[in-house]
Amino acid sequence: MMHPPEVQAAKNRAAALSIASNTILIVLKLSVGIMMSSVSVISEAVHSGIDLLAAIIAWFSVRESGKPADDHHRFGHGKIENVAGTVEAVLIFGAACSIVWEAVHKLKTGTAAIENLGAGAAVMALSALANYLVSRHLLNVAARTDSVALEADALHLRTDVYTSVGVLGGLIAIKLTGITILDPIFAIGVALLIVKAAWDLTRTAFFHILDVKLPDDEEARIHDVMDRYKYRFIEYHKLRTRKSGHIRHIDMHLVVPKQMTVEAGHTLSHQITADIEQCLPYSHILVHIEPCPGGCERCAAACPKVGMA
Incomplete structure (x- = not known):
């Protein structure tokens, strides 16, 4: 790049x-x-x-x-x-x-x-x-x-x-x-x-x-990146994309197990951001971390080892 x-x-x-x-x-x-x-x-x-x-x-x-x-x-x-x-x-x-x-x-x-x-x-x-x-x-x-x-x-x-x-x-x-x-x-x-x-x-x-979203093929690359990390978070939603000149702006909400530490959540978001930037250059990405609203069993099943304090 x-x-x-x-x-x-x-x-x-x-x-x-x-x-x-x-x-x-x-x-x-x-x-x-x-x-x-x-x-x-x-x-x-x-x-x-x-x-x-x-x-x-x-x-x-x-x-x-x-x-x-x-x-x-x-x-x-x-x-x-x-x-x-x-x-x-x-x-x-x-x-x-x-x-x-x-x-x-x-x-x-x-x-x-x-x-x-x-x-x-x-x-x-x-x-x-x-x-x-x-x-x-x-x-x-x-x-x-x-x-x-x-x-x-x-x-x-x-x-x-x-x-x-x-x-x-x-x-x-x-x-x-x-x-x-x-x-x-x-x-x-x-x-x-x-x-x-x-x-x-x-x-x-x-x-x-008018802030239309990124093309479908570019958003598909974002989803592909998220699939690589699907066992480390519960879900992601509110994905929003737009473009300003050659800069892509991407933000989303990432739901993680409630026991995950702040440090582990921060590390995970940086890894996801780096992978998206690799396939979509000149991207500014914001990941909002949310705790899982479900029970502990759901959190444990989704992420049994990552960042539990």
């Missing part, structure tokens, strides 16, 4: 790479799109502009989320990453609307002849390759650091790969058929893909702001 300083450094580097990549692609797409008078290529430049803004937000959020807890934020600053991901989703929706608006206007007023198709195709191919490589790197870093903001940025860029390939296909179709109306039609197709990406980001980022 990466240590907190390593996590923060990796997240900062990945976010900075996204900013640099998007800046270069904006300049290339906008220059070529204006030269070609292609609404689909210009729409891709607009999309990259939104990507740049999203990358800046991601960079800012991963920096802020790395700050330690303070008097005003007792659970840390992790949720700023969820806020950033939600803002990214809104920006993507806005970009899609602007592309559709411009494409529909082109369909109504007609499209001019598109020139320099080769240059446009080259830029789209370069954009698809660059965004694929950067998004793959961001996804790898997001998986290692459990960063919602980087995951959102990576998914955003991965969508750009598909849209760039779509625009490239449109330019090739125009080259082969000479039908320029294909340009705004492909632009609308790009916008629909962008809307899907925005919805996916909303589900990834926004719902964690």
Whole structure:
């Protein structure tokens, strides 16, 4: 497991790479799109502009989320990453609307002849390759650091790969058929893909702001850990889980035999906590110890040797 300083450094580097990549692609797409008078290529430049803004937000959020807890934020600053991901989703929706608006206007007023198709195709191919490589790197870093903001940025860029390939296909179709109306039609197709990406980001980022529980597979790991210790306690209940940025918050009530010493209960809770942290990194875990309300026979049967005073 990466240590907190390593996590923060990796997240900062990945976010900075996204900013640099998007800046270069904006300049290339906008220059070529204006030269070609292609609404689909210009729409891709607009999309990259939104990507740049999203990358800046991601960079800012991963920096802020790395700050330690303070008097005003007792659970840390992790949720700023969820806020950033939600803002990214809104920006993507806005970009899609602007592309559709411009494409529909082109369909109504007609499209001019598109020139320099080769240059446009080259830029789209370069954009698809660059965004694929950067998004793959961001996804790898997001998986290692459990960063919602980087995951959102990576998914955003991965969508750009598909849209760039779509625009490239449109330019090739125009080259082969000479039908320029294909340009705004492909632009609308790009916008629909962008809307899907925005919805996916909303589900990834926004719902964690509402303190939804951890995914079922992660909670199953907690139950697996508890099963390893089932002969040392009576039962556990009131399991609550949530996520703040890359930090998982887990708490539960653990019912132990009433004869168990405080020291033994403390040791048991630390062992359980360590095992959960091993399978779910970056977890903050609180175990509340409760004495068994049953009779001594029940306590003895459940835990005959552990911590009896």
